Amino acid sequence: MQLLERAKTLRSEQTEAEQRLWYYLRAHRFMDMKFKRQKPIGRYIVDFVCHESRLIVEVDGGQHQENAGYDRRRDTWLQEQGYIVLRFWNHEVMQQIENVLEAIRLAVERACSLSPDPSPASGRGEQSK
Template identity: 60%
Template sequence: MDRLLRERARALRRGMTKAERCLWQQLRAHRFMGLKFKRQKPLGRYIVDFVCLERRLIIELDGGQHAEQFVYDERRDCWLRTQGFDVLRFWNHEVLLQTDAVLEGLRLWVEEKRPSPPTPLPQAGEGS
């Protein structure tokens, strides 16, 4: 099963959709906020479109077929959330026609989830 899943992921990387290629150009090589993304990555029994393991973020791009497979997608997203991931979904046409807006949505998500810097400890003599 693992071997078949890896082979399927490899095939999906070779045959990315136009929307996936468009977003990948923005995410690859730490181009987006210095974060490392992987594409068509097996997680459990699923293959996710894009994942940033550091931020536990999965990005899924949906074409028209996802309107009919809502129940499957919901079950899949639920399992991924139980593994500690957040799943953001965008329609293919959003990525192709509103790339900047999609990237801004991702940026806002990252900023919201970024841990706050630790409060500095008081210097000697302060706060007593």
């Protein structure tokens, strides 16, 4: 199955924890940031991504304990592309959503504070006489 088709399938088959987190992240509800779900980045599909803050949020079930090596390689590659990767267990999203959202908020703030401010375009602003 091709990556885009797989992403589409994953969007339609979200876990309960992914659905719950998506409720808070979608439609600019969270800090007015635009999150997307089940998006391909390189050869990987990430659960949630905010390109503006270069933040990826992954929601993991029990199967991820068995795939820890794969997840580490994947996270390393995504970090090398300039993304921050946060991982939460399903039970954290379901039972401690406030803590999950606070961790995401802190990561967004940190990422946005690290982004360089755009320099003013030349020829604009007041000139001294």
